[in-house]
Amino acid sequence: xxxxxxxxxxxxxxxxxxxxxxxxxxxxxxxxxxxxxxxxxxxxxxxxxxxxxxxxxxxxxxxxxxxxxxxxxxxxxxxxxxxxxxxxxxxxxxxxxxxxxxxxxxxxxxxxxxxxxxxxxxxxxxxxxxxxxxxxxxxxxxxxxxxxxxxxxxxxxxxxxxxxxxxxxxxxxxxxxxxxxxxxxxxxxxxxxxxxxxxxxxxxxxxxxxxxxxxxxxxxxxxxxxxxxxxxxxxxxxxxxxxxx
Amino acid sequence: xxxxxxxxxxxxxxxxxxxxxxxxxxxxxxxxxxxxxxxxxxxxxxxxxxxxxxxxxxxxxxxxxxxxxxxxxxxxxxxxxxxxxxxxxxxxxxxxxxxxxxxxxxxxxxxxxxxxxxxxxxxxxxxxxxxxxxxxxxxxxxxxxxxxxxxxxxxxxxxxxxxxxxxxxxxxxxxxxxxxxxxxxxxxxxxxxxxxxxxxxxxxxxxxxxxxxxxxxxxxxxxxxxxxxxxxxxxxxxxxxxxxxxxxxxxxxxxxxxxxxxxxxxxxxxxxxxxxx
Numbered sequence: 001x002x003x004x005x006x007x008x009x010x011x012x013x014x015x016x017x018x019x020x021x022x023x024x025x026x027x028x029x030x031x032x033x034x035x036x037x038x039x040x041x042x043x044x045x046x047x048x049x050x051x052x053x054x055x056x057x058x059x060x061x062x063x064x065x066x067x068x069x070x071x072x073x074x075x076x077x078x079x080x081x082x083x084x085x086x087x088x089x090x091x092x093x094x095x096x097x098x099x100x101x102x103x104x105x106x107x108x109x110x111x112x113x114x115x116x117x118x119x120x121x122x123x124x125x126x127x128x129x130x131x132x133x134x135x136x137x138x139x140x141x142x143x144x145x146x147x148x149x150x151x152x153x154x155x156x157x158x159x160x161x162x163x164x165x166x167x168x169x170x171x172x173x174x175x176x177x178x179x180x181x182x183x184x185x186x187x188x189x190x191x192x193x194x195x196x197x198x199x200x201x202x203x204x205x206x207x208x209x210x211x212x213x214x215x216x217x218x219x220x221x222x223x224x225x226x227x228x229x230x231x232x233x234x235x236x237x238x239x240x241x242x243x244x245x
Numbered sequence: 246x247x248x249x250x251x252x253x254x255x256x257x258x259x260x261x262x263x264x265x266x267x268x269x270x271x272x273x274x275x276x277x278x279x280x281x282x283x284x285x286x287x288x289x290x291x292x293x294x295x296x297x298x299x300x301x302x303x304x305x306x307x308x309x310x311x312x313x314x315x316x317x318x319x320x321x322x323x324x325x326x327x328x329x330x331x332x333x334x335x336x337x338x339x340x341x342x343x344x345x346x347x348x349x350x351x352x353x354x355x356x357x358x359x360x361x362x363x364x365x366x367x368x369x370x371x372x373x374x375x376x377x378x379x380x381x382x383x384x385x386x387x388x389x390x391x392x393x394x395x396x397x398x399x400x401x402x403x404x405x406x407x408x409x410x411x412x413x414x415x416x417x418x419x420x421x422x423x424x425x426x427x428x429x430x431x432x433x434x435x436x437x438x439x440x441x442x443x444x445x446x447x448x449x450x451x452x453x454x455x456x457x458x459x460x461x462x463x464x465x466x467x468x469x470x471x472x473x474x475x476x477x478x479x480x481x482x483x484x485x486x487x488x489x490x491x492x493x494x495x496x497x498x499x500x501x502x503x504x505x506x507x508x509x510x511x512x513x514x515x516x517x518x519x520x521x522x
Contacts, residue, residue: 056353056512056517057515058512099271103268107267133278
């Protein structure tokens with residue numbers, strides 16, 4: 001038996017919407033402290049999987065364990081230890097960045113909230129944005145504000161949906177550095193869905209590829225390249241998407 | 246960066262009151278930053294009082310019976326606003342999250358359903374108090390009608406009507422959770438649905454028989470009946486207020502059960518992730 005602890009464990013996870021199968025027989029384990037990528041084309045089941053891990057979607061069947069606890073029974077205790085960021089779930093546009101962080105700081109019961117907000121603002125270089133409305137920020141600034149929200153409670157598990165989507169290369173690189181530093185400093189686990197193969201190769205210890213709701217390949221980036229005899233993950237991704245493998 | 250905490254650390258530091266405060270702050274910030282929202286909040290109750298107050302004055306001049314008729318009408322209007330504004334505030338509280346695509350963030354946080362309902366109730370009470378106060382002032386200065394003339398019964402009337410607004414507002418939010426944005430217009434419509442059955446300005450006997458049966462099932466009807474009796478004879482119908490309270494309790498239990506089921510249904514269908522502008 002392995003000594004590795006897992007931040008996420010799913011067993012035979014399945015989700016159907018009106019008879020259409022979005023995720024099927026999903027059994028996976030994400031090692032504690034790892035950065036794991038969830039890859040797949042549109043409709044592969046990534047967002048559905050993320051939604052189930054966040055407790056926003058109820059699985060049709062199967063079991064989810066996060067941070068050693070059963071999600072179905074301890075959803076609220078788990079929710080206080082995890083956090084997420086997604087470009088598809090917004091923060092209120094009419095509130096300033098500081099107001100949004102204050103609201104979520106209370107929801108997550110963050111101790112010494114104002115100090116925490118100032119600390120994160122410095123880390124994420126958003127001090128100048130704190131009193132601006134979220135809706136007036138650029139895509140890059142919104143991503144940083146959203147990341148500040150996702151780090152407010154110093155999560156042990158961070159779920160990210162396309163963390164660098166619509167960012168310029170410089171900002172995207174900066175975000176990747178920040179996330180890797182967070183993992184290195186805190187030992188937290190990062191589980192992210194991404195379409196950016198360069199990002200995945202650079203950041204991730206483990207890659208899970210999904211297609212039609214099921215896992216079709218899994219391993220460290222270098223292992224996948226060797227197994228599929230490709231130069232980069234993008235080629236592996238395209239081959240899987242086009243059924244060339 | 247701060248080290249990740251443990252479950253036991255957080256259990257001590259996560260009182261429901263703090264989560265409810267977070268929800269209230271979210272909406273307070275919104276109103277503080279938006280003067281059109283503030284004006285809208287007070288505009289409709291004031292307009293209703295002014296317009297229907299003048300209508301009642303015109304009728305009084307035509308038919309006579311000055312005091313009883315105007316007082317019944319204005320009393321019904323002002324107390325009816327307490328009920329309607331609570332209900333509408335609950336609908337707005339929910340819709341603001343849908344419009345800003347924020348439901349996913351909220352319900353992925355440690356927020357519990359009971360916290361959410363607590364936030365809904367606290368915010369709606371606060372918002373309706375702020376929105377009806379100017380209407381009370383308008384009634385005093387334009388029509389010489391002082392709401393305080395209901396004396397010790399007034400807090401009971403307002404509390405029971407707010408209570409009625411809470412459970413009916415919870416049902417409306419449940420409807421939206423269950424059926425999504427397609428039901429939004431239904432939500433706004435339902436905000437006024439119960440009012441005619443409660444007979445705020447007229448005797449219940451005026452309603453057709455089948456409507457009267459519905460009327461006596463609603464807590465608000467008993468409050469308005471007591472109010473009308475008080476205007477006419479000075480007597481407060483405490484037994485009616487008791488019935489209103491018990492009915493409110495019963496309907497609250499049912500509406501919370503329906504709300505929890507609707508939430509489960511939204512988690513099954515993906516409604517919490519998909520709802521947005």
